[in-house]
Amino acid sequence: MNPIRPAAAPRRSRTRFYLWTTGLGAALATAFITFAPSTLSPDSIRASFAGVINPTPGGLGPISPFKLPIGIVAGHSGNDVGAVCDDGLTELSINEDIAVRVKTLLERQGYIVDLLEEYDPRLNGYKAMALVSLHTDSCHFIDNNATGFKVAASQAGTSAEASQTLAACLTNRYAARTGLNNHPGSVTWDMTGYHSFSEVSEETPAAIIEMGFLYLDRNFLTQHADLAAQGVADGILCFTRSEPLTGTAAP
Numbered sequence: 308m309n310p311i312r313p314a315a316a317p318r319r320s321r322t323r324f325y326l327w328t329t330g331l332g333a334a335l336a337t338a339f340i341t342f343a344p345s346t347l348s349p350d351s352i353r354a355s356f357a358g359v360i361n362p363t364p365g366g367l368g369p370i371s372p373f374k375l376p377i378g379i380v381a382g383h384s385g386n387d388v389g390a391v392c393d394d395g396l397t398e399l400s401i402n403e404d405i406a407v408r409v410k411t412l413l414e415r416q417g418y419i420v421d422l423l424e425e426y427d428p429r430l431n432g433y434k435a436m437a438l439v440s441l442h443t444d445s446c447h448f449i450d451n452n453a454t455g456f457k458v459a460a461s462q463a464g465t466s467a468e469a470s471q472t473l474a475a476c477l478t479n480r481y482a483a484r485t486g487l488n489n490h491p492g493s494v495t496w497d498m499t500g501y502h503s504f505s506e507v508s509e510e511t512p513a514a515i516i517e518m519g520f521l522y523l524d525r526n527f528l529t530q531h532a533d534l535a536a537q538g539v540a541d542g543i544l545c546f547t548r549s550e551p552l553t554g555t556a557a558p
């Protein structure tokens with residue numbers, strides 16, 4: 308079940324809607340008569356209406372049909388650099404690169420996206436359609452199996468079931484888009500007990516993804532960050548749109 312989709316409007320709300328729209332119409336008509344400039348183009352009328360419906364400080368901003376944002380944490384940002392390779396490549400640089408790309412992809416679909424730091428103060432009680440924290444794994448050679456990604460869902464609050472759905476969507480779509488293997492066996496307490504899970508509002512579905520290993524998946528993470536970002540964005544859209552899982556990658 309998806310908590311985001313609003314239930315169908317009850318019948319009696321039609322009357323209220325009629326009264327509301329009539330009232331709004333009268334108010335707008337008065338405003339129009341009072342303030343109508345001599346050169347009122349259709350574009351400026353549209354812009355005025357947009358401003359009435361969605362006022363933005365400092366001017367007209369992007370208009371989103373969604374009430375809640377999507378939160379993307381660029382893992383370690385504002386705190387430390389995470390895993391480090393011998394030549395100085397950091398996990399932080401990979402996480403930030405992909406986080407910015409995910410934000411752009413979701414904004415193109417009309418979503419409001421907050422790019423958050425690891426210990427961002429906004430995480431406390433954060434209300435969102437979904438919160439996803441992006442990380443990458445160790446840059447030391449572990450063994451030849453240390454390649455691929457893994458996802459953990461928040462088990463906290465009333466959104467635990469939705470968080471599972473979010474994690475399943477991320478797993479399914481990230482595997483499909485990137486071709487990387489899912490590594491559920493190596494999910495650690497660091498992931499299931501991830502600090503933000505208990506910081507955000509208990510209504511906020513949340514998950515964390517380790518998008519690959521910096522050592523064996525380095526080429527993919529550095530040369531195909533666009534694909535990694537598309538995989539994460541696909542997973543979030545799968546969740547917000549209640550899309551079915553596809554193929555055999557479902558957990």
Ligand SMILES: [Zn+2]
Binds near residue numbers: 382383389390398443
């Ligand atoms: Zn990390």
